[in-house]
Each structure stands twice: as C-alpha cells, then as structure tokens.
Amino acid sequence: MNKGGVFVVAGPSGSGKDTLFKELFKRKPEIKFSISSITRPMRVGEVEGEKYNFITREKFLSMLENDELLEYNEYIGNYYGTPKAPVIAAIENGDDILIEVDVNGAKEICQKLPEAITVFIMPPSYKELKRRLSGRGTETQDLIDKRMKEALNEIARATEFDYIVVNDDIQTAVDDIIEVMSSSRLALKRQKNLIDGVLSNVES
Amino acid sequence: MNKGGVFVVAGPSGSGKDTLFKELFKRKPEIKFSISSITRPMRVGEVEGEKYNFITREKFLSMLENDELLEYNEYIGNYYGTPKAPVIAAIENGDDILIEVDVNGAKEICQKLPEAITVFIMPPSYKELKRRLSGRGTETQDLIDKRMKEALNEIARATEFDYIVVNDDIQTAVDDIIEVMSSSRLALKRQKNLIDGVLSNVES
DSSP, rough: OEEEEEEEOOOOOOOOOHHHHHHHHHHHHTSSEOEEEESSSTTTTOOOOTEEEEEOOOHHHHHHHTTTTEEEEEETEEEEEEEHHHHHHHHTTTEEEEEEOOOOHHHHHHHHOOOOEEEEEOOSSSSHHHHHHHTTSSSSSHHHHHHHHHHHHHHHHGGSSSSSEEEEHHHHHHHHHHHHHHHHGGGGGGHHHHHHHTTTTTOO | OOOOOEEEEEEETSSSSHHHHHHHHHHHTEEEOOOEEOOOOOOOTOBTTTTTEEHHHHHHHHHHHHHHHHEEEEETEEEEEEEEEHHHHHHHTTTOEEEEEEEEHHHHHHHHHHTTTEEEEEEEEEHHHHHHHTEEESSOOOHHHHHHHHHHHHHGGGGGSSSEEEOHHHHHHHHHHHHHHHHHBBBGGTTTHHHHHHOOOOOO
C-alpha cells in the first residue's frame, strides 16, 4: 500500500485559513486532521478532541521528554504541540494528514519528517490583506498596524515552503490544495525511497 | 495573462523518455518543445526543425558568445545547445515548454531560469532497467554493463530534480507529467513574484 502524505499548512491571519480548511474537509472528509495537544484551559464552545486535546502540563512535559511531539511552542505560560503518533499512524495507513502550524512549527516538523510537504496560504494582495485585518472597522489603527506587521513577517517566510496557495476565491483555493496533495506524491521529497530502491536493486 | 512554465526533463536510457514524450505531445499538442541547436551533420531520417536545428559551428559559437543559450555541451567535436529565445517567447506567450536535457544541462538551465521546474524520468526498478538496456539480446555483456553503469550514475543524481516520474505504465507516466505541469504553478519556484508583490504592495 502507498503511504499517505503529511501536509504542513501555515498562513497569516487574513489568509482565510480557517474557512479554507472547513471547506476542504467538507469536500474531502477522508483527509485526517492533526489534533494539537495543548495545556491551556478549554474555552466556551470548544470540544475535546475536535481541534485540540486538552492535557495537563505534566502529561505535555512527559510527551516532550519522550520525543512524542513533532513540534511545540509555549505561549503565555501554556504549551501547544503536535503529537507524533497520530501522524505516523495516518501515513502508515495510507491516509493523507493535514497539520496546521505556524512558520516555525513547519520548520521543526520538516526536520523530523523530511518527506512532509509544506503549503503556505497567501492573501491575494497587500490591499486585500489590509482589508481583511481591518475587520469590521471597529479596531484601532494601532491594532490593525500590529496585525499587518505580523502577517507581513510571516509572508516574508513563505519562501521556506514547498507550495504557495493564494486564497482569493475560496473554491479555487480548495481546488489548489487538493491538487497539491495529489501531485506532491511525485515531488522529490516523497520519492527518495524509490530512487534508493532502484539504485540498490531493492523493490520499494 | 499568466506566464507559461519551463519544464526541464531528463532521464537515463532505459527510462523510456522518447516514447513518453511522443505520447505526451499526442495528448497535449499545445505544449511547446524546445528544439536544440546542434552542429553535427544531419542523419538519415532527421528533419530540420523537428528535434534539432542544424547550424554551423560559427553560428553556434556566436550564440554562445552572445549568451543566447540556456545550456550547451560538446560531444566528439560537435556542439549541442538549448537556445534561450524560443523558451522566453513561449513563457511570455503563456505557453508551457518542455526542454529535454541531461542531468548537467538541467542544472545549467536552472541557474539561468530559477523558475524552471525539473522532472526526472525513472525506470520502475533496477531489474526492469537492466531488461530494457539488454535490448534484443544481441548486445555484448560489456556493452550492457557500460549502459547500466551510465544509467545508474544519472539516477543517483535524480535527487537534484523537483519531481520524479516513474515510467512503468506509459499512460500513467503521461498522466503524471501532465499533473506535474499543471500543479507546479503552485510550487514556490513559480510563486516568488507573487510573494514579493504582496510584501511590496505591488499587484502582480
């Protein structure tokens, strides 16, 4: 059986990532989603095991010590991480799995899983990014400027990714992600075993 | 209008490249093919402007001097090169263009056209490669060993390419190349202008 692919997806606020994912999983419910393990308290409306597994600080630190995380970070005293086991299980089972992370997390994951395919979700233009980040017009100029600066810092690091998907029209962007997921099986990152197999006369 | 893509394709003898290209251009006649400029005499059955432009040594050297070649090499006293102008014209016109080269040529082209997408055509296995290179059983063992060694040397450099297409079943391999050509518009190499455009608030 062919292995599944690991797709590490990042994008700044204003890229419309959340809507995109919602639409992607509606159209392709067979794609797995990597559930983050986090130590912050559950918020109203959140459901255990939907987007996050809410775990204790002790549990998190023991996972970290046992190398059970593909990436993690700490934010205002809480830990956020991507557990390794479900990702490995998915690909061994032939399933594609999507991991939502930030730019640093994407880099960490690729160090541990060099075959991971990275995708950056881009707003279509500076102007449209600004429009989206300005929200309903109730934000202060300072807050908008701060968001804009953060988003542009992330976009400057889009060059670290394998694929760039522009989220202008949502259906086109979903088509593009699906095309990346399908065609990336031909990308060098995912074909290295095959090359080794031919060179060493071992069937892969 | 969107620019076309440059697809630099290499593969060892035994990869079945020629049959693959024939089938690809039958299915996608709109794809342009880069015609090499060469200085060796025309052989029986060859047609000017089909696969090669037969030019004089003087003309070739003047093209070389004027930086009108994307790559070239010399083989037994004759020159072989890829002219730059038709490639640039194709992409500016929104057409995809395929360039057939060896592994060294692919590297040279990417230095001059960093957005070029490289594809390596692989035989499905060591055993099948050997079978294909043994031909009709009329070759000497020495010749087969020599061909095999050359092919494996090229395959060892497949890791320099963006995509690996296995040529086992010809129709599947053609499907795969078409998928690479379509989806690689989303690859980082071809999206760098877009990133620069958003960062600098310039519409691309």
